[in-house]
Amino acid sequence: MQVAIDGITYVSHEDPAWRGETHYMAMVDLTPFDLPGMLEQLWLREVNGEGVYEICCIPFYAYGVALGDVIEKGGSGSVDRVIEKSGRRVLRVLFSEPRPADDSRLALRRAVDSAGLLSEWNGDRHVAIDVPDESAMQPVYDSVRNEIERMTAFWEWGDSRVYSSK
Known part of the structure; x- marks a missing residue:
């Protein structure tokens, strides 16, 4: 929120x-x-x-x-x-507006659940996914691949930058 x-x-x-x-x-x-x-x-x-x-x-x-x-x-x-460091990673996905007809948010939720991963949503367009082991990630990537290719969803790794308090 x-x-x-x-x-x-x-x-x-x-x-x-x-x-x-x-x-x-x-x-x-x-x-x-x-x-x-x-x-x-x-x-x-x-x-x-x-x-x-x-x-x-x-x-x-x-x-x-x-x-x-x-x-x-x-x-x-x-x-x-x-x-x-815990050894875990964060995968973040942001869905743009307006949403396309083949909105993949539900597919992403299902892929995260079936992989046994934890996630948190900030509203209905931004999700942070806990990644303790990258081997279970292929279905998650596949669930949003089309939207990422069309640039109606964007993803990033939370460790792509080092933590800084200044």
């Missing part, structure tokens, strides 16, 4: 992949990723009592972080740095 308040767009995760009983939040300023005026709120679970947390959602916009990564949270409530 995205909400604009006083010129800042806040991106939140309505249904984090690893929702637990106790969670913490941290903000990621998306300016280093060419998205000035945007902040993404990540769900975390505490690893120790010293500001170290594990990411429990699949980032929509922040680069260089994924589900299960261990991060250090700063005093300002933001993610300062990545301490340990």
Whole structure:
């Protein structure tokens, strides 16, 4: 979900992949990723009592972080740095408007489910998919291939850039 308040767009995760009983939040300023005026709120679970947390959602916009990564949270409530990578990746797909007659969103949802992958949707056109193992990805790619070729959907890897808090 995205909400604009006083010129800042806040991106939140309505249904984090690893929702637990106790969670913490941290903000990621998306300016280093060419998205000035945007902040993404990540769900975390505490690893120790010293500001170290594990990411429990699949980032929509922040680069260089994924589900299960261990991060250090700063005093300002933001993610300062990545301490340990989980080995997981994030595949993001954005569907353009207007939607074509052969809209592949349902096919993508089915492919993600049948592969046993976790995903989070930001609205009905932007999905972040957790990729613990790339060997199960072919049906996911195939489900949106036609739209990507026609440029009615776009995809990227969330680790195509390194995480930066500055």
